[in-house]
Amino acid sequence: MTWTAPPPPPFGGSLVAGERELLEGFLDWQRAVLAGKCTGLTGAELAQAAVPPSTMSLLGxxxxxxxVELEWFHGRFHGREVQFHYKRxxxxxxxxxxxxxxxxxxxxQRLLDQWASSRAAVAGNALDDAFEDELRGPMSLRAVYLHLIQExxxxxGHADLLRQRIDGETG
Structure with missing residues (x-):
């Protein structure tokens, strides 16, 4: 049987919650959007590149x-040495x-596992907890959430176009 990407994990939360819950909820929403763009596609479909010379694909x-999640929540924020899965x-x-x-x-599955790992990594930290980023200077956990939401x-946006090219699916 050929594997196809499952529906995105459930997400949600209050839109009148406190700042932490809002940031976590909006990040989870963006995560779910990406997973939703992959839903129902096979590995071969997920691997289809955009337009040459680009190698961008949904799987990519x-x-x-x-x-990115590993780098920001573990490597940068906590200053841990991380072993990337793909980057080298x-x-x-x-x-x-x-x-x-x-x-x-x-x-x-690695992405889904990384989401759980990222959540656990910062569960005990305050939004004002900060670290020194070598490119940007001092950064708070709040800024990390905002950066990941932006990322x-x-x-x-890329995923929208990639999915439409694969099977015409939009939205």
């Missing part, structure tokens, strides 16, 4: 955002360039 976005020196676009449709289910939103 899944892989890229897995490493000398291959900045490996998440896009080195996809294997046969590994789509594994890659998709997903930007890539979800």
């Amino acid at each position: 976005l899944v892989r890229h955002l897995t490493d 020196p000398g291959a900045k676009d490996a998440a896009f360039d080195e996809i294997d449709p046969e590994q789509a289910e594994r890659d998709y 997903y939103a930007r890539h979800n």
Whole structure:
């Protein structure tokens, strides 16, 4: 049986909640949008690249955002040494360039697992907790949430176009 991406995990929350719940909810919403763009597609469909010379694909976005979550919530915010799944020196676009449709289910599950890991990593931290980012200077957890929301939103625009190219699905 051929694997197809499942429906997105449930998300939700109050739109009149406190700041933390709103930030977490909006990030979960953006995460679910990406998963929704993948729903029902096979590994081969997820791996279809946009338009040459671009190697961007839905599967590439899944892989890229897995490493982005790992980098920001574990590596940057907590200052932990992280082992990326796809990113490595000398291959900045490996998440896009080195996809294997046969590994789509594994890659998709890694993203879902990373979401849970990211949530757990910062569960005990306050939004004002900060770290020193080597490019941006001091950054709070609040800024990390906003950055990730922006990162997903930007890539979800790409995902809209990729999905439409694959099967005409929009929305």
